[in-house]
């Protein structure tokens with residue numbers, strides 16, 4: 266029996282725009298095991314959200330074309346028809362977003378929204394669903410669940426709303442939860458509480474989680490494995506320990522150096538990665554990161570590097586990874 270829950274192979278997402286076709290996800294491959302939390306990191310515009318929404322095929326038909334494979338429990342999601350895909354969405358795979366107000370319905374109580382999802386996906390009676398609503402609200406840490414179930418989304422605080430959205434997402438007992446920056450808009454104490462909740466759900470429900478964030482601190486706290494995306498591609502994949510102790514891609518190194526250190530020189534300026542992520546209409550030839558990379562040479566601008574395997578759990582897409590590795594070993 267395999268313990269792989271989701272396996273993505275050479276996934277590409279092309280959009281048809283007014284100015285032509287752009288490829289927002291370009292050949293992404295990674296897997297999520299049952300009960301595993303995988304972090305996806307990268308700056309704004311690197312394709313994290315497009316990649317995660319592609320898994321659920323959330324883009325309007327006719328504006329997008331997908332290539333590759335998204336294998337989930339023996340089926341390639343890219344080949345399912347609309348009806349089959351609707352069964353997967355919100356049933357076996359759920360998604361939560363940064364802004365709960367965009368997901369929750371303002372005119373229905375929290376309890377009704379969770380109950381509707383239970384009735385729809387689990388074919389339970391109204392009475393059974395109502396009992397489960399209370400259990401779910403307890404599970405996500407909403408106090409006084411009986412009275413909170415009768416409230417509308419706008420009556421809840423930001424943190425409580427986020428918990429309510431998580432309860433809606435869990436109502437169908439998904440095996441995979443995709444969380445797209447769910448804590449970014451929250452203040453730090455509430456953020457920590459939501460991260461603790463994600464850990465608890467992962468452990469108690471053995472649910473696989475893809476956690477998208479631009480915050481490496483969150484990755485260190487929550488994830489066991491990480492993929493780093495740059496301009497639509499995965500440039501490094503590693504266990505969380507390898508990523509922080511031994512980052513091999515210059516982009517990953519730049520992201521890690523940009524984390525503020527409490528024990529560092531607090532008068533020094535923060536490290537930043539020079540330049541910005543180019544638009545999809547101006548994707549550079551060769552390595553996509555070359556124009557911002559301190560190691561870049563002719564080989565990098567001439568051709569795109571393959572993916573090199575450093576260990577069974579660490580892969581890197583960089584021509585200079587052996588040099589970087591040697592430097593790290595010498596350091």
Ligand SMILES: Nc1ncnc2c1ncn2[C@@H]1O[C@H](COP(=O)(O)OP(=O)(O)OP(=O)(O)O)[C@@H](O)[C@H]1O
Pocket residue numbers: 280282287289307308309310311312313314315316479544545
């Ligand atoms: N529907 C669309 N049509 C065309 N291009 C799109 C579409 N959606 C996203 N893009 C482009 O795809 C690229 C990746 O966007 P995406 O939102 O996935 O980045 P991200 O890494 O999630 O960034 P952020 O952290 O800001 O959410 C961007 O250049 C964006 O402009």
